[in-house]
Amino acid sequence: MHTDTALRPWEALKALAEAGDAKRLEKYMSAIGPSEAFRALLRLTKEEQERVLTTLPPVEAADLIEEIPEEHAADIIEQMDAKAAASILNEMESDEQADVLAEMEEKDAAAIVAEMDPEEAADVVELIRYPHFSAGGLMMTEYSAYLENITVGEALDDLSARVAEEAVGQEAHVYVVSPSGALVGVLDLRDLVLSARTTPLADVLKSPLYVGAETDLDDLEEFFDRHDFHAVPVVDAHQRLIGMVRRSAVEEALTERADQDFLKSQGIIGGDEIRTMPVLTRARRRLSWLSLNIVLNVIAASVIAFYEDTLRAAIALAVFLPIVSDMSGCSGNQAVAVSMRELSLGVVKPFEALRVWLQEVSVGIINGTVLGCLIAGAAWAWKGNPYLGLVVGGALAVNTVVAVSIGGTVPLLLKRMNVDPAVASGPILTTVTDMCGFFLVLGFATIMLSHVAMP
Amino acid sequence: MHTDTALRPWEALKALAEAGDAKRLEKYMSAIGPSEAFRALLRLTKEEQERVLTTLPPVEAADLIEEIPEEHAADIIEQMDAKAAASILNEMESDEQADVLAEMEEKDAAAIVAEMDPEEAADVVELIRYPHFSAGGLMMTEYSAYLENITVGEALDDLSARVAEEAVGQEAHVYVVSPSGALVGVLDLRDLVLSARTTPLADVLKSPLYVGAETDLDDLEEFFDRHDFHAVPVVDAHQRLIGMVRRSAVEEALTERADQDFLKSQGIIGGDEIRTMPVLTRARRRLSWLSLNIVLNVIAASVIAFYEDTLRAAIALAVFLPIVSDMSGCSGNQAVAVSMRELSLGVVKPFEALRVWLQEVSVGIINGTVLGCLIAGAAWAWKGNPYLGLVVGGALAVNTVVAVSIGGTVPLLLKRMNVDPAVASGPILTTVTDMCGFFLVLGFATIMLSHVAMP
Numbered sequence: 001m002h003t004d005t006a007l008r009p010w011e012a013l014k015a016l017a018e019a020g021d022a023k024r025l026e027k028y029m030s031a032i033g034p035s036e037a038f039r040a041l042l043r044l045t046k047e048e049q050e051r052v053l054t055t056l057p058p059v060e061a062a063d064l065i066e067e068i069p070e071e072h073a074a075d076i077i078e079q080m081d082a083k084a085a086a087s088i089l090n091e092m093e094s095d096e097q098a099d100v101l102a103e104m105e106e107k108d109a110a111a112i113v114a115e116m117d118p119e120e121a122a123d124v125v126e127l128i129r130y131p132h133f134s135a136g137g138l139m140m141t142e143y144s145a146y147l148e149n150i151t152v153g154e155a156l157d158d159l160s161a162r163v164a165e166e167a168v169g170q171e172a173h174v175y176v177v178s179p180s181g182a183l184v185g186v187l188d189l190r191d192l193v194l195s196a197r198t199t200p201l202a203d204v205l206k207s208p209l210y211v212g213a214e215t216d217l218d219d220l221e222e223f224f225d226r227h228d229f230h231a232v233p234v235v236d237a238h239q240r241l242i243g244m245v246r247r248s249a250v251e252e253a254l255t256e257r258a259d260q261d262f263l264k265s266q267g268i269i270g271g272d273e274i275r276t277m278p279v280l281t282r283a284r285r286r287l288s289w290l291s292l293n294i295v296l297n298v299i300a301a302s303v304i305a306f307y308e309d310t311l312r313a314a315i316a317l318a319v320f321l322p323i324v325s326d327m328s329g330c331s332g333n334q335a336v337a338v339s340m341r342e343l344s345l346g347v348v349k350p351f352e353a354l355r356v357w358l359q360e361v362s363v364g365i366i367n368g369t370v371l372g373c374l375i376a377g378a379a380w381a382w383k384g385n386p387y388l389g390l391v392v393g394g395a396l397a398v399n400t401v402v403a404v405s406i407g408g409t410v411p412l413l414l415k416r417m418n419v420d421p422a423v424a425s426g427p428i429l430t431t432v433t434d435m436c437g438f439f440l441v442l443g444f445a446t447i448m449l450s451h452v453a454m455p
Numbered sequence: 456m457h458t459d460t461a462l463r464p465w466e467a468l469k470a471l472a473e474a475g476d477a478k479r480l481e482k483y484m485s486a487i488g489p490s491e492a493f494r495a496l497l498r499l500t501k502e503e504q505e506r507v508l509t510t511l512p513p514v515e516a517a518d519l520i521e522e523i524p525e526e527h528a529a530d531i532i533e534q535m536d537a538k539a540a541a542s543i544l545n546e547m548e549s550d551e552q553a554d555v556l557a558e559m560e561e562k563d564a565a566a567i568v569a570e571m572d573p574e575e576a577a578d579v580v581e582l583i584r585y586p587h588f589s590a591g592g593l594m595m596t597e598y599s600a601y602l603e604n605i606t607v608g609e610a611l612d613d614l615s616a617r618v619a620e621e622a623v624g625q626e627a628h629v630y631v632v633s634p635s636g637a638l639v640g641v642l643d644l645r646d647l648v649l650s651a652r653t654t655p656l657a658d659v660l661k662s663p664l665y666v667g668a669e670t671d672l673d674d675l676e677e678f679f680d681r682h683d684f685h686a687v688p689v690v691d692a693h694q695r696l697i698g699m700v701r702r703s704a705v706e707e708a709l710t711e712r713a714d715q716d717f718l719k720s721q722g723i724i725g726g727d728e729i730r731t732m733p734v735l736t737r738a739r740r741r742l743s744w745l746s747l748n749i750v751l752n753v754i755a756a757s758v759i760a761f762y763e764d765t766l767r768a769a770i771a772l773a774v775f776l777p778i779v780s781d782m783s784g785c786s787g788n789q790a791v792a793v794s795m796r797e798l799s800l801g802v803v804k805p806f807e808a809l810r811v812w813l814q815e816v817s818v819g820i821i822n823g824t825v826l827g828c829l830i831a832g833a834a835w836a837w838k839g840n841p842y843l844g845l846v847v848g849g850a851l852a853v854n855t856v857v858a859v860s861i862g863g864t865v866p867l868l869l870k871r872m873n874v875d876p877a878v879a880s881g882p883i884l885t886t887v888t889d890m891c892g893f894f895l896v897l898g899f900a901t902i903m904l905s906h907v908a909m910p
Binding site: 033034035036038039042067069160189190193194222225226230247248251252254255258259261262263265266267268272273274275276279280282283286287289290291293294297298300301302304305308311312315316318319320321322323325326327330331333334336337338340341342344345346347348356359360362363366367370371374375378382430434438 | 488489490491493494497522524615644645648649677680681685702703706707709710713714716717718720721722723727728729730731734735737738741742744745746748749752753755756757759760763766767770771773774775776777778780781782785786788789791792793795796797799800801802803811814815817818821822825826829830833837885889893
């Protein structure tokens with residue numbers, strides 16, 4: 001039943017775009033909302049997507065593009081005619097323009113920028129130079145700034161005029177700059193309306209808090225944690241006002257980073273995947289991660305090859321090898337998750353690996369003992385051989401401590417080496433705990449071979 | 456070197472609190488900032504934490520508590536004297552009060568509420584009834600609402616007075632209600648300052664957009680996607696205004712949910728873990744997840760036990776069992792991650808499992824073939840037996856398709872059954888792909904036993 005109604009939007013979109021009915025297309029899309037419109041768009045071919053976007057007035061197309069995750073927006077825009085793409089980008093906010101262009105191939109981005117409004121183009125070329133997760137990368141260039149020597153009344157009049165022509169956003173504050181462009185103050189709308197119209201701005205401004213363009217996302221989060229502002233001004237090395245970062249941009253970036261970390265930890269790297277992307281692209285991206293993992297897996301499992309004789313003498317051990325390695329992996333992943341979380345909350349710093357290790361070892365000993373006893377009991381009960389239980393239980397207990405030690409500390413060490421812990425922690429953890437688990441089970445069994453060998 | 460300066464804050468905090476020096480404590484904490492203060496607080500004993508919070512003026516203590524993740528804030532507040540706790544809670548915003556109280560044991564929360572300002576208490580008792588990730592759970596009761604028959608001038612004067620006494624926040628809009636409390640309009644500060652003071656609000660109000668208290672987080676995200684508002688009013692079943700949800704509250708909740716999903720997917724369930732929590736609590740929480748996993752692991756590995764004869768005849772297979780199960784797990788986790796992401800973006804709906812399955816199968820066949828060939832080559836090269844390669848390569852190829860099919864569709868099916876996919880997807884995936892992988896390797900080997908058996 002619902003499949004029917006759910007399929008309709010993309011068919012409707014396609015039909016309206018083919019008919020070239022801009023008015024009805026616009027109305028239809030605003031009725032279904034941007035996220036449903038995005039879903040529908042993804043079902044269309046590249047040509048159909050382009051037709052929808054060129055049929056819409058550029059302002060509406062820009063609104064739609066701003067709601068789509070950047071990478072997918074870039075994919076869609078990139079294939080369009082540069083002129084059509086530029087007319088849509090012209091209508092977007094500068095921070096969104098930069099985000100979308102940054103996701104494209106340089107050549108395509110340059111072609112589009114060449115077709116944009118010269119003023120918009122100049123701004124975005126500046127913005128695109130900054131790393132995505134920095135104040136420069138998150139800032140926008142649409143803000144209101146006035147010279148310090150004009151009056152409250154002049155500022156209010158200009159503001160009203162610009163509000164009327166929708167040239168300013170909802171931000172309820174303005175910046176005050178010196179003739180050289182240096183940031184000297186900030187005023188919120190309330191300060192303006194509650195002051196006499198003839199007062200010069202210089203007499204009512206408050207001294208501003210600001211950040212540098214290179215400020216990173218963690219520091220921006222900290223800033224907005226400490227200050228209940230909607231936005232913060234960004235200055236260059238000469239204290240000149242160059243942009244404004246909104247709280248919402250920081251919060252979006254934090255969600256984006258958390259999502260990316262989750263994807264990376266599960267082996268989706270090199271950009272988000274949406275299943276409407278071409279199969280070969282998806283397969284290739286996933287394979288780049290998998291082929292590294294298979295090499296690591298083969299290395300880890302090669303430990304087993306050294307103990308073929310032990311294994312042949314006590315074939316029951318083969319049942320426990322994957323159990324010990326999987327369970328240690330689970331314990332280690334818990335420690336990885338807690339470390340990633342503590343790093344992102346800032347309650348642990350990368351140099352505190354020793355403290356984290358001590359805190360993990362205590363949990364590892366308790367959990368290793370409990371899990372070791374469980375698996376030892378299962379082994380004993382199954383084969384009636386307490387030594388088999390001792391071997392696999394002992395191996396699991398020791399390997400659990402190893403796993404939490406590695407899982408807890410590796411993210412900190414990687415962070416310290418400036419390697420992304422979301423990507424690298426998992427494979428390192430799995431490889432080491434697998435090798436170590438196989439070695440412990442088979443090593444203990446070799447030592448006790450006369451007790452665990454079974455015909 | 457840095458260890459020195461990093462250790463200082465918590466010692467300083469402790470010393471200042473013991474000296475009872477509220478002024479300097481306050482100054483010190485605002486100098487280091489809330490996240491550093493939180494880090495420092497975590498290093499103190501429960502008694503020392505309480506001393507710090509009771510030494511601070513309640514307003515400052517409330518500011519600090521608002522910056523701490525809810526669960527940890529609740530832990531700290533819960534152990535305090537109810538009266539002291541209530542005086543801090545009184546100074547918090549209503550949505551934060553509700554979040555913190557919701558994390559406590561009911562008895563403790565009730566004791567604190569009993570000591571709170573009656574008015575604050577009445578509000579928070581209302582708020583606490585709503586699920587955390589709903590409009591009711593995220594809303595605050597501090598907003599400005601005026602009757603429709605007062606004038607613009609009266610509203611502005613009241614607003615100025617309340618701004619002066621800091622009784623209203625930064626939100627640049629007010630709500631207009633009928634005498635029965637029904638929401639009839641919204642006005643932003645600009646509308647007010649640009650209108651004649653004698654105009655009744657009824658003549659300038661805009662008709663409001665609003666949500667019901669039961670609106671869930673996904674719908675709120677969608678709302679703020681569609682509308683560039685800072686906040687949305689919340690109404691009850693009788694259209695009466697009962698609260699306001701800020702955009703920032705929705706964005707925080709989204710980040711919180713993304714973090715929780717990551718933690719859950721790695722086996723940290725039943726609440727966040729911070730390593731300063733008691734060891735036994737941490738061990739117990741992690742064990743609840745591990746002990747379920749060990750049972751599933753034993754069930755999966757028991758497949759191996761049925762093929763002991765095959766394994767004894769071709770002991771080299773033991774090396775490949777963990778490789779096939781681990782690699783399939785990796786492929787399956789990639790599919791889980793993409794499904795979780797698509798669900799959260801809303802580009803896939805829970806009833807579209809069939810479409811997702813088809814899209815995963817195509818990637819699975821490609822990647823399974825590539826990985827199968829790699830492992831087959833390795834097996835052949837190692838033992839010089841092409842049949843061994845055929846068995847393990849074939850098993851990995853087939854199992855990769857199984858893994859991506861399960862990994863892609865299980866999160867959708869779980870969501871449809873209202874089970875949290877972040878928690879349950881991993882164990883289901885691992886158990887099925889392990890069982891299936893062992894069965895495929897050993898089953899294929901049994902069929903070809905005369906070719907793969909090696910002395």
